[in-house]
Amino acid sequence: MNDAPRITIRNLALGYGGRPVVEQLDWDIAPGSLTAIIGANGSGKSTLLRAVAGELRPLAGAIDGLDGTVTSYLPQDAGIDRAFPISVADLAAMGLWRKVGAFGRIGRHWSGELERALGLVGLSGAARLPIATLSGGQFQRVLFARLILEDADLILLDEPFAAVDRETTADLVGLVRQWAAEGRTVVVALHDLDQVRQHFPETLRLAGGRGVQGATAQILSVLGAAGVSTAPAGQLRGGAVA
């Protein structure tokens, strides 16, 4: 890992086919911060993450501070064929690509790192299993092991707990907090406001194409004052804030 980046976003407009989803967004991401992005379905959370990950060109504005930054990005649907004949260890080892490349040998050092990463996500005994045999939660654990091995300065996660069981969510949230504690910059799109309140100090709220950033308690209290119910399920519903 290098130093975590300071990312400055000014006057950013994002969209598809010229139609903006996000407009005039200003956002500062401090090095080593742990930020949640919240907002209704279609408010542009995924679009914004894609842009920061470099997969979507802005319609206008700029994202500065990414030069020389190692970024990892986990889309909501990674699009991986779960029937693909590959083992847990081989999929996780893809995270070593930047270090080992297309031709390098995965020697003793990297095998050790791979084992350690699988241990951290609770899959020590599962290295040789084909991914087709995994549950949704176990599969997400493999992708988190891959993220660990990527050793990135900036980690972007899009709804990483959307399709996983409670126990897995608790374990993976622990890893996310660990990354931030190690000084990495972490940004996670989420819809569960209880999770945001408990674990994420910073929040960016997207609504109506604009964004508001601040301390999580402050952003969520504004939401509460505006009459948006966050209890009891803690879900930010599509219609409620749109």
Added chain:
Amino acid sequence: MHDLLIAPFADYAFMRKALIGAIAVALGAAPIGAFLILRRMSLTGDAIAHGILPGAAVGYLLAGLSLTAMTLGGLVAGMAVALGAAAVSRRTAQREDASLAAFTLISLAAGVMLVSLRGSSLDLLHFLFGSVLALPDDALVLLAAIATVTLLAFALLFRLFVTDALDPSFLRRVGPRTGLVHYAFLALAVLNLIAGFHALGTLMAVGIMILPAAAARFWTRSVGAVVVVAVVIAVLSCATGLILAFHLDLQPSATMILCSGVAYVVSLLAGREGSVMARRRLPSGVPA
């Protein structure tokens, strides 16, 4: 046993050449087929195979039954279909399976029409079903060269091919210029379908690519093993098909493809991974 298996090859040079040509095609085509299936691109293989036909036919119109002219024509047309089909599904609302079917049908009709402009129906049969029993030496060299290039590329680029098939957007993020891998793979697919075209003909070329690989998928749990099993099935199908065709006086390319078809059906029913029988052994509702 000697009369059955060895004599045809010991006694007839054309059978030896046919065996060498068919094995060369099998060695290159089966790994390509394995990856086409893993990428869910079997139909693309079919479209490219048919796309080669009008290109080779143009070469034939210009230069007669010249290996070079037909190969170059097929190469240009095959690449055009490979890139065109992807572009159509990217830029239009139509799903890829429909655009691929359209490309396949247009290519086949155009190819048959072009060949009939000049050739006899014997030439047309040669285009559609190949001429494995009459492969000239320069064709054998071409098939062997394509197989060699393919196997070398797989040995060298295997990690790239697997990652590109499994999670291409991840690969683009972590590896610079890895978008080229996809084109390298398509180019290899076109080359191998041209090899298949010379030996087995347009209609059968894609069979030796897809059927052994589809069968192999029912036996193994790793990509490397799928490739190896596919190659073994392809080579055995070619040898068996050739021997059967010789003794029973059958059309050779169709017999070879039918042999891999038998391997596919047996694997589908009795394979270890996800076959009919393997699923029966599992409690209901658990995906294999």
